[in-house]
Amino acid sequence: MKVGFIGLGTMGKPMAANLIKAGFSLKVWNRSQAPVQDLVALGAEAAKGPGDFAEVDVLASMLSDDATVQSVVVDGGAQASLKAGAIHLNMATISLALAQSLAASHQQQGIGYVAAPVLGRVNVAEAGMLNILAAGQGEHLAKVAPLLDAMGQKTWHFGDQPAQANVVKLAANFCLASAIETMGEASALVQAHGGSGSGFIQMLTSTLFAAPAYQNYGAMIAEQRYQPAGFKLSLGLKDVRLALEAGEAGQVPMPFASTMKDNFLDAMAQGDGDLDWAALAKVAARRAGLG
Incomplete structure (x- = not known):
């Protein structure tokens, strides 16, 4: 499975590192380049921009707020770059309104969408012991389950509508x-x-x-x-x-x-x-x- 990861901040960087440690082929992007280079040293591939994820099967994103998700995922071309049948795994804490909008736009594009925000601070993320709150269609949840297992100690399922998570x-x-x-x-x-x-x-x-x-x-x-x-x-x-x-x-x-x-x-x-x-x-x- 080819995996992309966008957003390598305080939480995203250790989460992405745990995916590499679990053996996933990972392509990463971040607005600042220092964390990208740190992960490249661990075996990741650097993306040229947020729209450089056409080949991935799952694109995970861990961004700080609605404005950043809109700027990077939507306006920056990350979502548009995904191939039919790919899944966007959005792990950010976002508004109900944006969550509903993203679910609708992903469905229109023919790609899967799973919301999976997390509970835990950076030390918990580093240890791969996050509690992950997930919602989405069953087949999409099953596909991303190995990734969630690599980043967390337990995944809690909260429904088939991503906004529920x-x-x-x-x-x-x-x-x-x-x-x-x-x-x-x-x-x-x-x-x-x-x-x-x-x-x-x-x-x-x-x-x-x-x-x-x-x-x-x-x-x-x-x-x-x-x-x-x-x-x-x-x-x-x-x-x-x-x-x-x-x-x-x-x-x-x-x-x-x-x-x-x-x-x-x-x-x-x-x-x-x-x-x-x-x-x-x-x-x-x-x-x-x-x-």
């Missing part, structure tokens, strides 16, 4: 943002009354919320360790906005998401957009006069 990812990121917001506010409350914020977080994540999301982000909040960013705060704002858009499309009220959007905007206004999104906790601390 994107909504699940937005819902999951909403839950993560909610956990960060809650720990930030609770820690500020404890500190305002003379208690130890880090001690509170350690207790909380060892007892009531002894789960990876709380433990990992809780430790970052307790240590105020927001750099380097595994997932930028600006991207967290993007995903909360997309969750709100999906909620409106399905007539699902999401009042807490609306509040968090404003808190993300507060953080952005303070220049925290490039910090890890765990820095959302700084908003509660700052409002409480703690930092």
